[in-house]
Amino acid sequence: MGKDMKDFQFEFNLDEFNKLFPFYILIDKNFNIKRCGQSIFKIIPDLKEDSSFLDFFFIKRPHCEELNLINFLGLFTQLIVIESLQENPIMLRGQFQQYKDFFLFVGSPWFISMDDVTNRNLKLQDFAIHDPLIDLLHFLKAYEISNQDLKELILKINDQKKILIHDKLEIDKLSLVASANRNGVILTNLDGKLFWTNDAYLELTGYSRYDVIEKTVLELGVSQLTNKDDLSEVITSFRNVRTFDCEIYHKKKSGDCFWARMKGQPVLDSNNKFVQYFVIIEDITKERQVNNKLKESENMLASLIINLQSGILLEDENRKILLTNKQFCNMFSIKSEPEQMIGFDCSNSAKETKMMFKDSESFVNRIHEILENKEVVINEELALIDGRYFERHYIPIVIDGKYKGNLWSYDDITLKKNYNESLSYEKEKYRSIIENMNIGLIEVNNNDEILLANQRFSEMSGYPIDFLIGKKGSEVFLDNNAKKILKEKELKRRDGESDSYEIVVKNQKGEMKEWLVSSAPNYNLNGEIIGSIGLHFDITNFKKLESQREQLLKKLEKQNEQLHDYAHIVSHDLKSPLRSIHSLITFIKEDTEVVFNSKTLKYFNLIQEKTEKMDALIHGILTYSKIESTSIHKEEIDLMELINNILATIFIPPNIEIVFKNKLPVVFSDRFRTQQLFQNLISNAVNYNDKPRGIVVIDFQDYQNHYVFSIKDNGVGIENENKEKLFQMFQSFDSNDISSGIGLSIVRRIIENANEKVWFESEKSIGSVFYFTMQK
Known part of the structure; x- marks a missing residue:
């Protein structure tokens, strides 16, 4: 049944569920009560939702020293008896089942008499229709009345036996009453040995009177399958002269066994002295079977309730609806609510819904065939005209060999079918990909x-x-x-x-x-x-190339070092003659013995300017090459101190004013690169300022993770056509003779190597603002 039932799921609203299980309790994993059946509140008025389960109940059977989540999960496969902690406690008998992230207890009160039901203010409608408790209590009441009559009769006979000891007539009367009882009746003496039995006991066990006289019940009924705890209860009750009511596995003479309910009653004389035992033995094998089937049905229903996602239709043997759900109504476009469908005759419903299916006649004929065969049907696929696909399941319900109805289950498998087709296509596609x-x-x-x-x-x-x-x-x-x-x-x-x-x-x-x-x-x-x-990737060739690349990188690194050294040597060799030329021109110009005309002096000035520009160019190239070759060493730098040192080393005309809008912060950076960054931007702002009163403003903005510095001037500005070329090497867009065209290239290289950003805003003849970021 396991495989069949996994495909079926039930779904109930609270009212429907309460009708089926009015004594249910739903608790979460912290043992807090989330919902209860309405009848629970009648027997435990103080109970509130969100109360702790452990404040109102304890698990009486099986015995549990300390209730926690681990040992609680072990109770799910056992019959559970819980008892309330109120002054007048009540026991409930049932089972626990996990439902999503909750635990569901489904059970019924354990009353021993109809008086208990009345005293709890319970009525017949407070119990589920399928709950056999009320019928059993009525039966028990009638049984008790019958036993009481027998007990009174026995006591009366015993009283008469004191007057007429061994009066055969009175014994015959007792035997006549006991013989009329449908259940087995035995009488034992003080030693527990049987001295009388009725015919029903002999018929039930297969023994003769010769077999049972002077034998104890234990000698006659105990087998290897008899539960020792039940047996101990009988022995203890007998020895302590008290009544007992238990169920044991009783042996027959043939060796077969049956389930017996044994009720023992000590018989006392007028002086309250124990004189004999009166025991009734009832065959409850069928009752046990019914209870087991009921338990199986409860388990099945609980499982269906938890997992229900299908359209469900439960019919009786006459095809009248006993139960359906919202999913079923939706799938078949039924506008009525599930509760309104109860009692509806489904005999002709297939003819009304057949037009939904592609093969409408086959749909109707197949239903008649299934109902006639009354055999389980699983995963029967149905195609609908609107493109959907249903999967149908059918289970006949048979109790005690009698057909009691059937369960239909429908699942919408449209997505699954489309998915399987797509999956089959994808599997084939990926199989081809893997192969190739x-x-x-x-x-x-x-x-x-x-x-x-x-x-x-x-x-x-x-x-x-x-x-x-x-x-x-x-x-x-x-x-x-x-x-x-x-x-x-x-x-x-x-x-x-x-x-x-x-x-x-x-x-x-x-x-x-x-x-x-x-x-x-x-x-x-x-x-x-x-x-x-x-x-697996074959990287043999890649490894060879990687080895060659490493060798090439080492070779290039060595060549770069040689080129770097060569650049320093060449720059030194170039600077020396430049300085000599500049000095010689100065000496010649200052020689008072020689008088030059204006044209010659102009040429000398031009030579001096070009040598100075060439010196600046060589210095800029060396600085540019040192940006990456110099190792980075970060330290705390006071920018106010750094920039004041820069201002002291560069030439600032008297008409140019340097303004700090805010006190600059202390940053953690490389000193050489930071100095080059500010020096080139400040020099650029000073050198390209054509205003009679030039202003250079240095400022910054403080953000959470970085600073944004700005250097603003009111100089010549930059024309739009030159903005894209501004940071390129040897680009100078002004007639300034001392500009090398490298300063802003150095700025960009420093910024990019530090993964920072640099940008500018400029307007011709108005001025420029250069911005750059620096991480904290």
């Missing part, structure tokens, strides 16, 4: 045996796929060193870890290859690791 991709793929089990390999792996290894299947990859491809690496990786995969690693393998030709392996554990549907899947 340029990545070697294999699947191995936990013993490293190859279960699957694609064509690319076969080509990489040199072995055909048929040869690889079943082989251990470590034995085919790996040497001892590589096997150690693979063993370590296997341990990680069995712990559920994925990994990538490089390994040296030997192909079928004996060539040593380097593979990059990306491996991950492979799981089954139960989440158990059953092996691993590995992707």
Whole structure:
């Protein structure tokens, strides 16, 4: 039944559920009561929702010393008896079932008499219709009345026996009354030995009177299957002269057994002295079977309630609706509510709904065929004209060999069917991709045996796929060193870890290859690791290229060092003659013995300006080359102190004013690069200022993770066509003779190497603002 029922799910609203289980209790994992059946509140008035379950109840059976989540889950497969903690306690008998993130108790009160029901202010409508308790209590009441009459009769006979000892006539009267009882009746003496029995007991057990006289009930009824606890209850009650009522597995003379309810009553004389035992033995085998089936039905219903997602229709033997749900109504476009459908005759409903299905006549005929055969139908697919697909299930309900109705279940499998078709297409597509991709793929089990390999792996290894299947990859491809690496990786995969690693393998030709392996554990549907899947890349050529690249980088690094040294040597050699030329021109101009005309002096001035510009250019190139070659050393830098030092070293005309709008912060940066950054931007602002009163404003904005610095001037500004070229090497857009065109290139290189940003705003003849960021 397990496989059949997994596909069925029930769904009830609170009113429907309360009708079925008026004494249910829903608790969460913290043992707080979230909902209760309406009848629970009648028997426990103080109970409130969100109260602790443990404040109102304790689990009486099975005995539980301390209730926690772990031992609580172990109760789900057992019959549970819970008892309230109120002054007048009440017991409920039932079972627990997990429902989503909650625990559901479904049961019924355990009353021993109709008086208990009345005293609790309960009425017949407070119980579920299927609850047999009321009928059993009525039966028990009638049974008690009958037993009381028998007891009074026995006492009366015993009183008469005192007057007429061994009066045969009175014994015959007692025997006549007991003989009329449908159940087995026995009388025992003080030693527990049977001295009289009725015919019903002999018929029930198969014994003769000769077999039972002077024998104890234990000698006659105990078998290996008899529960020792039940047996102990009988013995203890007998020894302590008290009544008992228990159920035991009673043996017959043939060796077969039956379930018996034994009710024992001590018989006392007028002096309250125990003189004999009166025991009634009832065959309750069928009752036990009914209770077991009832329990199975309750379990089934609880499971369906929890998992219900299908359209459900429950019919009786006359095809009258006993139960349906909202999902069923929605699936068949029924506008009525499920409660309104109860009692509806479904005999002709198939004819009304057949037009929903592609093969309408077959739909009707198949229903008649299923009802006639009364056999279980599972996963029967139905196609609807609107493009949907239903899956139908049918279960006949048979109780005690009699047909009592049937359960129909419908699932909308449109998405699943479309998904399966799409999945089949995707599987075929990816199978083709795997077979043809340029990545070697294999699947191995936990013993490293190859279960699957694609064509690319076969080509990489040199072995055909048929040869690889079943082989251990470590034995085919790996040497001892590589096997150690693979063993370590296997341990990680069995712990559920994925990994990538490089390994040296030997192909079928004996060539040593380097593979990059990306491996991950492979799981089954139960989440158990059953092996691993590995992707293999042949990186042999890449490794060779990488080795060549490293050698080339070392060679280039050495050449760069040589070029750097060469640049310093050349710059020194170039600067020396430039300085000499500049000094000689100065000496010649200052020589008072020689008088030059204005044209010659102009040429001398031009030579001096060009040598100064060339010196600045060489200095700029050296600075630019040192940006990346100089190692970075970060430290705390007081920007106010740094910029004041810069201002002291560069020439600032008298008409230019340097303004600090705010006190600059202390930053953590490389001193050389920071100095070059501010020096070039400030120099640029000073050199390109054509105003009679020039102003250079230095400011910053403080953000959470960085600063934004700005250097603003009121100089010549930048024309739009030159803005994109501004940071390029040797770009100068002014007639300034001392500009090298490298300063802003140095600024950009420093900013980009530090992963910062630099930008500017400028307007011709108005001025410019340069911004840059610096992380804190």
